[in-house]
Amino acid sequence: MQVTSRSVTSEARRAQVLEATIAVVAEEGFARASFARIAERAGLSSTRLISYHFAGKDELVAALVEHVVAGIGAYVGPLVMRQDTARGRLRAYIEGVVGYADTHRAPMAALLQVVMSGAWGQGAAGPSDVSHLEQILREGQERGELRGFDPLVVASTVQRAVEAVPFQLQADPDLDCTAYAAELVELFDRATSADP
Missing domain, CATH: 1.10.10 (Arc Repressor Mutant, subunit A)
Structure with missing residues (x-):
């Protein structure tokens, strides 16, 4: 006991x-x-x-990154998995990450600081891993939902776009994150959709 x-x-x-x-x-x-x-x-x-x-600052920083990334995953993952289409999953991912950045500003700002310093550690998966996005995009292409493009390039571009939100919030704390997410969703839906 x-x-x-x-x-x-x-x-x-x-x-x-x-x-x-x-x-x-x-x-x-x-x-x-x-x-x-x-x-x-x-x-x-x-x-x-x-x-x-x-044990030291490196271990503390690794714990910080793990904590924040796990929080993002716990919030965004269920939103994405509720969708049946790649377009829906991409939309849910963008809205989810932007929404999380809006409602969890301190953790996202801290993660941003760590990422910018390159301090999350050698060999550890960084917070910018795009494999989950690549998988969504590849599955959408296989099902004919999405046009032909390089999934790594598009996944990386989507990730960089959502990672910019904490920067935007620092510059403009009153940023309308719902409108921001909607603009990103529209942009990437038009860029990836197989529909003319």
Whole structure:
């Protein structure tokens, strides 16, 4: 029983450190996200409490990326899978990622900072992996829904378009993300559709 209690406490502390890290990176930038600054933000008495849970900044950054990417996946994945067509899945992906960026601004800003610094680690799948989009596009082509094009090029372009949303939100916090997503959906539907 005691082990479970420690485990729950340990997980709560890790989550606390992770949330503080997201806040510091999002608000102050990756370069300023020192253990001292994170401990202060988390209300911890010592940076040793961070070191106890994360072996170093690389491990903390990897946990941040994993946390945010998992959040995006948990939000967007079910929206995409509810669709029966490639066009519908592409639309749901674009709307989902843009919507997530709008409603989860701090995690997305932190992820953006990490990506721009190249700090998510060697050999780890980065947050810009486009294999899921390529699969949607290839399946649409195989079913005749989508015209012939290079799925990697289009998937990469879609991904870069949705990744731009946190930049846009930093420049314009009042950005209408619903309209923004609708414009992207229209653009990529016209670009990929097999219909004339």
